[in-house]
Amino acid sequence: MAQNSKPENTTIKIVIDSAANRMIKKPLIHSTSIVLVYQGKEFIGHYGELEKGKNNCPDNETIYEIGSLSKTFAGTLAAKAVCEKKLNIEDEVQKYLPQNYPNLKYGKQPLLVKHLLSHTSGIPNMLPFEANTILQNFTNHDTPAKINQLFKNYGQKDFLRDLHKVKIDTVPGYKYSYSSAGTQLLAFILEKVYKTKYEELLTNFIAKDIAMQNTKISLSNQEAKRLAVGYHSDNNVITSPMPQLPWGASGNMKSTIPDMAKYIKFQLKNNKIAAESHKTIVKFDDEFSIGYLWNIATDDKKLGTFYIHHGGVPRSQCYIYIIPKYDLGAFIITNQSGTNTAKVMEDTLNEIFEKITQTGNNG
Template sequence: MHVTSMSVRNRRWLSCLLVSAALLAAGCASEKVPAKDLGTEIDDVAATLIQQPLLHSTSIGVVYRGKEFIRHRGDMETGKPGLPTDATLYEIGSLSKTLAGTLMANAVLEHKVSLDDDVRQYLQGDYPNLQYKGEPIRIRHLLSHTSGLPNMLPERANTVLADFTDHRTPGELNAIYAHYGKADFFKDLHAVEIGRAPGKDYAYSSAGTELTAHILETVYKRDYASLLRGYLGDSAAMTGLRLTLSDDEALRLAVGYHSDNPVPTTPMPQLPWGASGNVKATVPEMVKYLRFQLANGPVVKESHRPLVKFDSEFSIGYFWNIVAGDQLKGVYYAHHGGVPRSQCYIYIVPKYDLGIFVITNQSGDQTARAMQTAIDTLVEKIAEREAAANAEAYR
């Protein structure tokens, strides 16, 4: 969804904020040891987050130096007491892309594909349009959002998303994707026009992630859902990931709200492969993902490798945003996810052996910034703990 690119657009604003926060943390950390345990502080951050306008509830998962913390706050439905729980299934939106990136990193290491492969070698039929002046779209361009493909296919979905907060948006998306399958995607892919050389300019593309899933299906000769469950089940013990839900599982799907609409809205419609935004997971499953990322095995390390460096502070790996030059966080890896009734963030911060997953069951134009503030607060508190522990060690 389009809201994922907020993390890129807000990057410089965040850098200024975080430098100030880092200086404050450094000045305060040596004066006192944090009074509260970290679990309580995470709970406090969750409580503060849902005080923001329109936010109903939140769940936060943290892995910090091997310790796990999960906190839930708020009521899922307005006027109906009821916390989210460890069993609640959430739509993680475009965080799904990092899972696709992980599978592609594994495929690269297994020599199933090369980053420089022309994507057309994995397509049936002719696609003379998927190039610009002889330069083809390559797999690395899909992963780094530099392919020149549109955000969504069909193109009319982008018109709907241009006014994301309009109350009609969820229903219009449902109508577009109600009978939109893989054959429709390929038909629309034939009509795409590439207006610039691939590999240079950032242009967020969920269509590129869907094409990535097709390539993975082609080389492994398995459907994407089974590839996802198989690899992450074996490598990260993530056995509960779902692209589609059974009737029983659907009962555990988080209720969610779009924009300022007081009436709960419908789930994200199913995309042809679902790789760009259809994964559902519980918070404990996402905590397993944080552990998997922090372990930094060969596949994770490959997925975090910069494929395109846009400037000294911002790069893209295998769908991961890579941010450098942050005094407080150091180099970190992040992604935002958003669907019409849920938004979330994942942050991997190696400097503190820290992973954070935050999700809300509301999706509006201020939701991402509210979650970023919550994450910044958590990182500040952990930085204070680290500084205090280091000061104590040298006494």
């Protein structure tokens, strides 16, 4: 029987091209960008057209909205604060708040920072509360406009006001309940810890530690011209960008494919900060745990333990995978956001991983 050998670079590119070209033939999907980092080498591909019939393929200059992948950056910043002994995840959230929030506890159990990092706080997904009702009908064509209108004048003071109305209905630390609002609150805490605005804190960290120069929350007018257009659900009219949320930590980051390659390499190198961010905070079952806002798939038969996050806004969806067993990482994005988009991307990446790991090895 032939011994396993590492796949050749040309083979990897063919595998990616083949899977991506199949993906853009799926209903509603007409473009994708993919970066794969495998054993230190990066493979970048752009496919299709951002606007059907315009022949405008995305490229390395294209800026994408990466949605909730923003949360992994917030988690990494929290890990940095822990490594620098500026933050203890066992701290009570109340310690950092400007007013008293007696509602942020269940019985005698107060909310702790680790509950925000692990989506076990019991804080609802979104503040204001109305956003949760709107998002229940995500595929409705008027949903993006409703969300934009809701957040048009909704700032940090409004968030902190609405936080008083939150009711914690279960013991924190056990039940997984996804909370973008919890990540926004984490950003507020990081501002207090570092005495620096979150956006500045984030931009400085990723520029200095990861050399990501094209990743940010707010774009200049020139940068905004490079922002990918996108489509929501089965609507063939271009959708407006994601509205600015308070702090922007839960879903407002934008990035390019070369910058996401740098982020993957940073996570795979697993230095002190990355390693801290990958630590398990809560284990929910034998297959699923959570770290510093990283979803952790544990002991997968093929890929081992790996770190994953999905990002979605009304006009794009993406995935990031960090797979230490094979020194492998991937980021995929498409400028379409509907009910089947995530599944299409998962299938595409699984096809790529299957073929690479069949011929590859893990050292």
